[in-house]
Amino acid sequence: MHPIRNNTMSHIELNDKKIQILNVAEKLFSEKGxxxxxxxxxxxxxxINIAMVSYYFGSKxxxxxxxxxxxxxxxxLQLENLLQENIQPLEKVNKLIxxxxxxxxxxxxxxxxxxxxxxxxxxEKSLQxxxxxxxxxxxxxxSIIKQGQSQGVFRKDINIQLxxxxxxxxxxxxxxxxxFFEELFDLQTEEMFNNYIKNDLTKHIQQTIKALLVYEN
Amino acid sequence: MHPIRNNTMSHIELNDKKIQILNVAEKLFSEKGxxxxxxxxxxxxxxINIAMVSYYFGSKxxxxxxxxxxxxxxxxLQLENLLQENIQPLEKVNKLIxxxxxxxxxxxxxxxxxxxxxxxxxxEKSLQxxxxxxxxxxxxxxSIIKQGQSQGVFRKDINIQLxxxxxxxxxxxxxxxxxFFEELFDLQTEEMFNNYIKNDLTKHIQQTIKALLVYEN
DNA sequence: GTTTAAATTAAACAACTGTTTAATTTTGCA
DNA sequence: TGCAAAATTAAACAGTTGTTTAATTTAAAC
Numbered sequence: 001m002h003p004i005r006n007n008t009m010s011h012i013e014l015n016d017k018k019i020q021i022l023n024v025a026e027k028l029f030s031e032k033g034x035x036x037x038x039x040x041x042x043x044x045x046x047x048i049n050i051a052m053v054s055y056y057f058g059s060k061x062x063x064x065x066x067x068x069x070x071x072x073x074x075x076x077l078q079l080e081n082l083l084q085e086n087i088q089p090l091e092k093v094n095k096l097i098x099x100x101x102x103x104x105x106x107x108x109x110x111x112x113x114x115x116x117x118x119x120x121x122x123x124e125k126s127l128q129x130x131x132x133x134x135x136x137x138x139x140x141x142x143s144i145i146k147q148g149q150s151q152g153v154f155r156k157d158i159n160i161q162l163x164x165x166x167x168x169x170x171x172x173x174x175x176x177x178x179x180f181f182e183e184l185f186d187l188q189t190e191e192m193f194n195n196y197i198k199n200d201l202t203k204h205i206q207q208t209i210k211a212l213l214v215y216e217n
Numbered sequence: 218m219h220p221i222r223n224n225t226m227s228h229i230e231l232n233d234k235k236i237q238i239l240n241v242a243e244k245l246f247s248e249k250g251x252x253x254x255x256x257x258x259x260x261x262x263x264x265i266n267i268a269m270v271s272y273y274f275g276s277k278x279x280x281x282x283x284x285x286x287x288x289x290x291x292x293x294l295q296l297e298n299l300l301q302e303n304i305q306p307l308e309k310v311n312k313l314i315x316x317x318x319x320x321x322x323x324x325x326x327x328x329x330x331x332x333x334x335x336x337x338x339x340x341e342k343s344l345q346x347x348x349x350x351x352x353x354x355x356x357x358x359x360s361i362i363k364q365g366q367s368q369g370v371f372r373k374d375i376n377i378q379l380x381x382x383x384x385x386x387x388x389x390x391x392x393x394x395x396x397f398f399e400e401l402f403d404l405q406t407e408e409m410f411n412n413y414i415k416n417d418l419t420k421h422i423q424q425t426i427k428a429l430l431v432y433e434n
Numbered sequence: 435g436t437t438t439a440a441a442t443t444a445a446a447c448a449a450c451t452g453t454t455t456a457a458t459t460t461t462g463c464a
Numbered sequence: 465t466g467c468a469a470a471a472t473t474a475a476a477c478a479g480t481t482g483t484t485t486a487a488t489t490t491a492a493a494c
Contacts, residue, residue, distance in 0.1 A: 017441095033333065035253035039482060049443055054483060115393045116250065116333045127396070134397055161401060162421040165390040166383060173386030174379070176332045179344070180351055184378060204379040211428035234471090256452060266473055271453055 018056050021046050022067050030109030033116065034064060064113070065129075071110040072133050075103050079140040089148030090214065094206050096144060101171050101202055105194070108175060115172075138164060145213070154213045163209065170205050171197075235273050238263050239284050247326030250333065251281060281330070282346075288327040289350050292320050296357040306365030307431065311423050313361060317381075318388055318419055322411070325392060332389075355381060362430070371430045380426065387422050388414075 024046040057063040148154035241263040274280040365371035
């Protein structure tokens with residue numbers, strides 16, 4: 001019997017084998033793209049039978065949906081917690097940037113897949129879940145910045161909705177051109193690369209957003 | 218006879234049919250990815266025989282190489298011309314931003330392909346050409362900003378090499394999440410979308426980079 | 435221990451993949 | 465007009481694709 005056919009919310013109950021499949025799928029999708037990864041590749045790396053993917057997830061397409069859902073659920077919570085914190089607006093923005101970078105770093109595979117596989121509107125279902133996530137994130141960002149504006153520490157002639165693209169876009173472009181920057185900054189190991197992100201890149205983004213938001217440096 | 222076998226610089230002589238194939242390939246690659254696009258898709262849309270792609274370019278892989286080469290040759294020239302212009306540093310930076318946005322807008326398809334297909338290091342040859350392009354671009358940017366620094370109008374405590382990621386990354390993220398921002402800003406037509414980029418998004422990026430570079434706003 | 439459902443497997447399915455072949459048509463030049 | 469090179473074609477090639485089948489093994493409940 002297929003466990004999928006009668007249970008559309010199959011995301012929720014994730015046994016070890018399902019998670020194992022999802023992790024391998026994320027790795028391979030991010031390395032070779034959705035189309036470039038075959039179910040045989042996944043099953044080989046996950047050391048399971050080919051049929052198990054269809055058995056657990058129904059299809060390759062639904063495996064992608066499950067993967068997106070599985071990897072994006074808790075970001076929303078993280079942002080809402082930040083909103084409640086009682087700290088200076090600028091410090092809140094800096095923490096926001098750190099959260100974003102950390103999140104995407106942790107799930108770097110799936111974010112690549114998300115942006116590239118969802119670009120064409122065909123994968124409606126996955127896209128919708130992702131859009132909802134982005135809307136929620138934007139609301140959090142708006143709330144944080146308007147707090148700063150009402151306290152008189154942030155400028156008001158800025159386009160709040162375009163701040164997220166600058167934060168995430170900067171980081172993403174860095175990540176997408178990884179080998180270029182590895183050579184440019186001589187980052188020979190994985191650790192050096194991650195340290196550069198954690199220190200220099202994060203600092204650059206924070207400095208940029210601060211310059212944009214705050215009247216006087 | 219294959220015209221490819223004996224002529225590795227086949228990029229240079231581009232007859233109409235070759236260009237037609239390249240344009241269709243760009244469109245489909247950007248819509249469905251490199252792996253997601255079959256030679257049959259390309260030949261069908263370009264209204265040519267399947268064998269013509271192999272006949273002209275040798276292979277699907279070499280078609281991608283030819284496409285990248287064909288679409289990136291003249292950006293370098295454009296930047297070098299900007300360098301020579303006798304205008305204020307900040308104005309030069311603003312023009313630089315406009316050039317970048319305009320270029321990627323024109324070749325939006327290929328840039329998407331470039332970032333996603335070249336992410337894994339396997340496509341060495343295409344990657345190398347792209348890396349050289351980026352190095353040249355970075356040199357131009359460095360030169361412009363150091364001009365402003367030596368004139369005392371630009372700050373010196375900034376990471377010059379991370380400015381391009383912020384410019385391109387912001388634009389790219391906006392573009393990659395096109396349907397999200399179309400809904401957010403109610404951009405119903407292609408024209409409205411392009412106008413938003415030309416006016417609001419460009420202004421946001423220029424404002425951001427200015428805030429980062431200039432002492433006093 | 436028997437029974438029943440879930441998990442796992444190898445094999446097969448038809449459709450599609452990039453590429454090559456060999457034959458035919460078109461083209462440009464003498 | 466005749467001829468050789470280039471362009472174009474349909475067909476075939478061997479591999480791979482996602483998915484399904486039907487049989488077998490494992491696990492749990494009674």
